[in-house]
Amino acid sequence: MAARRARAGDPTTRNALLDAAQELMLHEGYAAVTTRRVTARAGVNSALVYYYFDTMDGLFVALFQRGAERSFERLKEALTSDQPLWGFWELIHDRSGSALTMEFIALANHRKAIRAEIAEYSRKFRRAQLEALSAVMERYGLDPDRWPPSSVIVILSAISRFLLIEEAFDVDVGHAETEAMVEDFLRTIEGERSRGGRARVPRSH
Amino acid sequence: MAARRARAGDPTTRNALLDAAQELMLHEGYAAVTTRRVTARAGVNSALVYYYFDTMDGLFVALFQRGAERSFERLKEALTSDQPLWGFWELIHDRSGSALTMEFIALANHRKAIRAEIAEYSRKFRRAQLEALSAVMERYGLDPDRWPPSSVIVILSAISRFLLIEEAFDVDVGHAETEAMVEDFLRTIEGERSRGGRARVPRSH
DNA sequence: GTCTATAGCTGGATAGAC
DNA sequence: GTCTATCCAGCTATAGAC
Numbered sequence: 332m333a334a335r336r337a338r339a340g341d342p343t344t345r346n347a348l349l350d351a352a353q354e355l356m357l358h359e360g361y362a363a364v365t366t367r368r369v370t371a372r373a374g375v376n377s378a379l380v381y382y383y384f385d386t387m388d389g390l391f392v393a394l395f396q397r398g399a400e401r402s403f404e405r406l407k408e409a410l411t412s413d414q415p416l417w418g419f420w421e422l423i424h425d426r427s428g429s430a431l432t433m434e435f436i437a438l439a440n441h442r443k444a445i446r447a448e449i450a451e452y453s454r455k456f457r458r459a460q461l462e463a464l465s466a467v468m469e470r471y472g473l474d475p476d477r478w479p480p481s482s483v484i485v486i487l488s489a490i491s492r493f494l495l496i497e498e499a500f501d502v503d504v505g506h507a508e509t510e511a512m513v514e515d516f517l518r519t520i521e522g523e524r525s526r527g528g529r530a531r532v533p534r535s536h
Numbered sequence: 537m538a539a540r541r542a543r544a545g546d547p548t549t550r551n552a553l554l555d556a557a558q559e560l561m562l563h564e565g566y567a568a569v570t571t572r573r574v575t576a577r578a579g580v581n582s583a584l585v586y587y588y589f590d591t592m593d594g595l596f597v598a599l600f601q602r603g604a605e606r607s608f609e610r611l612k613e614a615l616t617s618d619q620p621l622w623g624f625w626e627l628i629h630d631r632s633g634s635a636l637t638m639e640f641i642a643l644a645n646h647r648k649a650i651r652a653e654i655a656e657y658s659r660k661f662r663r664a665q666l667e668a669l670s671a672v673m674e675r676y677g678l679d680p681d682r683w684p685p686s687s688v689i690v691i692l693s694a695i696s697r698f699l700l701i702e703e704a705f706d707v708d709v710g711h712a713e714t715e716a717m718v719e720d721f722l723r724t725i726e727g728e729r730s731r732g733g734r735a736r737v738p739r740s741h
Numbered sequence: 742g743t744c745t746a747t748a749g750c751t752g753g754a755t756a757g758a759c
Numbered sequence: 760g761t762c763t764a765t766c767c768a769g770c771t772a773t774a775g776a777c
Contacts, residue, residue: 341742360646365770376744381772436701437642441565450705457709481710482717489698490691496641500655504662505686512687546760571753581762586754 345383347373352394357431361438364391388444395435395445399452402428406456410463416521419464419484420513424491426498433496460484471520487513550588552578557599562636566643569596593649600640600650604657607633611661615668621726624669624689625718629696638701665689676725692718 351372355363366387370377384390405428409418423429439446465480490513494506517524556577560568571592575582589595610633614623628634644651670685695718699711722729 344742362646366772367770376742378745378773379743382742387771434645437645439705440639440642441567446705450707453702453705453707454709457707461709479710479713479717482713485698485710485714486691486695486717489694493690493694493697497658500644500651500658502655502658502662504659504666505684505690508684508687509690512684512691549760570751572751581760583755583763584761587760592753 340383344373344375344379347375348380348383348390349394349397352390353398353431356394356434361391361434388442391435391438391442392444392448395448395452398431399448403452403456403459406459410459410467414521414525415463415467416517417524419460420487420491420517423488424495426495429492429495433492433499457484468520473520545588549578549580549584552580553585553588553595554599554602557595558603558636561599561639566596566639593647596640596643596647597649597653600653600657603636604653608657608661608664611664615664615672619726619730620668620672621722622729624665625692625696625722628693629700631700634697634700638697638704662689673725678725 348369351369352364355368355372364387366377366380369390370380380387380390384393405422406419409415409422412418435445435449439449461481461484464484468475468478468480468483490509494503494509497503497506514524553574556574557569560573560577569592571582571585574595575585585592585595589598610627611624614620614627617623640650640654644654666686666689669689673680673683673685673688695714699708699714702708702711719729
């Protein structure tokens with residue numbers, strides 16, 4: 332990892348740049364995140380990106396890290412709630428949170444710095460998930476030979492992400508049935524979802 | 537859909553351009569697929585991209601369609617083989633085939649023409665899968681309330697793609713257990729995989 | 742910290758000769 | 760069909776004034 336300036340600078344401007352980059356990435360894709368467009372949206376001079384982040388890569392990495400830290404907090408909350416499995420499922424199946432993630436995955440295809448960052452955080456997340464949910468599933472008396480916790484985590488994550496990706500293409504054959512299967516599974520081992528679970532945001536068409 | 541020239545031209549040159557674009561996309565990501573680099577690799581003049589495909593979008597769409605048609609042939613083969621479920625799983629879990637697909641999905645984030653093309657083909661594929669595998673599962677006596685064919689298809693597809701994406705980031709926690717679960721499932725309803733199934737290409741590290 | 746100005750590059754696309 | 764030559768836009772990044 333090369334030395335990075337990590338300039339303190341004015342946190343207001345720095346955050347404005349990150350916010351602008353995030354909005355652009357979310358609504359127009361990472362390709363829209365250019366020096367000029369980010370700074371225009373943030374209302375500051377275009378040279379400031381390089382003052383705060385050294386390079387565009389630096390901006391992307393900082394943005395990813397900021398999001399990852401926030402997500403990690405939410406993960407810990409979900410995993411220590413009354414219904415950790417339901418909490419986990421709702422967290423990963425949240426549209427607004429995963430759209431950015433998917434954009435970063437696409438970006439990682441041709442940005443090595445991003446790739447390394449995502450890999451590192453993915454392992455950290457998976458470790459936390461595995462640790463917490465293994466204990467939970469043991470407590471529920473789930474047979475670990477039939478349902479290895481790591482597989483449960485992988486399969487839930489896989490289903491969630493796949494459905495969200497397909498939705499983005501307006502493909503939804505089999506989605507309702509699959510979500511129903513997942514929810515049946517969760518109900519069977521963790522009971523009915525109690526109130527207080529975050530409501531899913533309905534899809535706008 | 538705007539009128540496209542769809543020029544006949546010299547199929548040799550046309551194919552050389554598509555081959556060059558595919559190689560670049562696979563090995564360096566779609567961002568490497570530029571007029572100049574494609575034509576340099578194909579060994580032809582840079583203006584020829586526009587003669588054959590009108591725009592870069594046209595080149596991408598043509599490349600996607602060529603691949604989709606080939607994939608569709610392989611899908612039909614798999615679905616009409618002795619072990620359609622095993623065939624289906626091995627087809628979607630094939631590394632070489634899915635790498636390009638994932639690159640196209642990333643590309644679709646900011647190329648509308650590609651997005652439309654992928655959506656159309658996805659539905660066509662899903663329809664064919666659903667039709668063939670519904671019949672197969674009914675023949676196997678699988679309870680459609682417990683295992684809706686559309687869900688089985690979605691879940692297998694989801695797992696496959698998720699594992700391949702994570703592998704690209706060198707994350708593989710829980711992968712072996714999950715693949716084992718899938719294969720157990722396939723064995724239970726379709727029996728041991730018979731010889732003649734295409735061998736998985738081992739991963740190079 | 743924030744600005745102006747600009748260097749240096751790479752890309753998509755076209756006109757027109759052969 | 761294939762080429763040369765070229766236009767123009769947009770990008771990253773830097774130097775240096777304020």
